[in-house]
Amino acid sequence: MSGLVYRDLLTFYRKNTKVTYIMEAVYFLFFLLVLRNIYGAITFLVIASPISMSGLPATMKDLDTNYKGMMSARLMPYTQRDIVTARFQAAFSCHLLYLAEMLLFCILHHAITDSISWKTYALLFLGGWLSAVFITSVNLLSSFITGLNAASIIYLLTVILPVGLFLIITLTDLYDIIIPFLTGKHPFIFWIIAVLLDIIMVAVSYLVSVKRFTKQREKL
Numbered sequence: 226m227s228g229l230v231y232r233d234l235l236t237f238y239r240k241n242t243k244v245t246y247i248m249e250a251v252y253f254l255f256f257l258l259v260l261r262n263i264y265g266a267i268t269f270l271v272i273a274s275p276i277s278m279s280g281l282p283a284t285m286k287d288l289d290t291n292y293k294g295m296m297s298a299r300l301m302p303y304t305q306r307d308i309v310t311a312r313f314q315a316a317f318s319c320h321l322l323y324l325a326e327m328l329l330f331c332i333l334h335h336a337i338t339d340s341i342s343w344k345t346y347a348l349l350f351l352g353g354w355l356s357a358v359f360i361t362s363v364n365l366l367s368s369f370i371t372g373l374n375a376a377s378i379i380y381l382l383t384v385i386l387p388v389g390l391f392l393i394i395t396l397t398d399l400y401d402i403i404i405p406f407l408t409g410k411h412p413f414i415f416w417i418i419a420v421l422l423d424i425i426m427v428a429v430s431y432l433v434s435v436k437r438f439t440k441q442r443e444k445l
Contacts, residue, residue: 229303229311234318236288237281249277257330261338263345264395270327270349272391275357276384278323281316282364283380286373305439309369313431316361320354327353351416356387358423362430369434 256269303311331346360383367379 229308230315230318233281233285233312233315237284237315237319240284240288253326253330257333257337261334263341266331266334266341266346266349267395268391269330270346270353271356272353272387274323274327275353275360276387278320278357279316279361279364279383280380281319282312282361282368283376285312285315286368286376306435309431309435309438312368313365313427313434316365317358320357320361323357324354352419355419355423359426360387362423362426366430366434370437 252269252273256265256273259265260268327350331350335341335343335346363383364376364380367376371379
């Protein structure tokens with residue numbers, strides 16, 4: 226089954242154009258060197274990176290409409306559960322590259338600004354990753370239970386909604402209320418709830434995707 230995972234990863238990275246990687250480098254340098262404050266760190270770690278690392282399901286959904294994607298996998302000696310599992314593993318394996326990028330950003334940002342505590346970096350890092358897990362699960366689910374157009378719309382919503390929520394929080398007094406709650410002495414309840422929500426979302430997304438994909442295969 227590892228072959229399916231490698232196939233999805235290679236297809237995804239080859240599908241991305243050079244412009245995509247150039248823009249990611251520009252975002253990295255902008256939030257590191259230009260917006261050198263807490264807002265730059267929050268935007269990159271909690272908004273930009275989670276959106277970037279959750280893009281595989283939408284890209285692969287586009288390819289699933291031809292023999293470069295899921296249709297070719299159906300011709301291989303794998304079960305429907307294997308194919309879905311491989312897609313989930315590939316989607317979450319993409320997180321590793323971006324997590325390394327986020328870690329590098331934290332180190333360089335702290336070295337340049339020295340204005341944010343390591344605890345805050347760690348919480349932003351964790352929050353960004355948990356957000357990415359949730360968004361990736363939503364996109365994976367939509368890629369298996371909806372058509373290409375609907376999956377594309379859902380992906381756009383997972384991009385627009387976090388950005389909109391971030392702007393609302395930063396431009397109002399909500400920022401001063403939420404940040405102390407997340408970084409206080411006892412923020413464990415919030416983070417435990419966030420982790421549980423991610424676990425539930427991943428499990429539901431996987432089980433529903435397997436069931437739906439199996440039914441689709443039986444109709445062929």
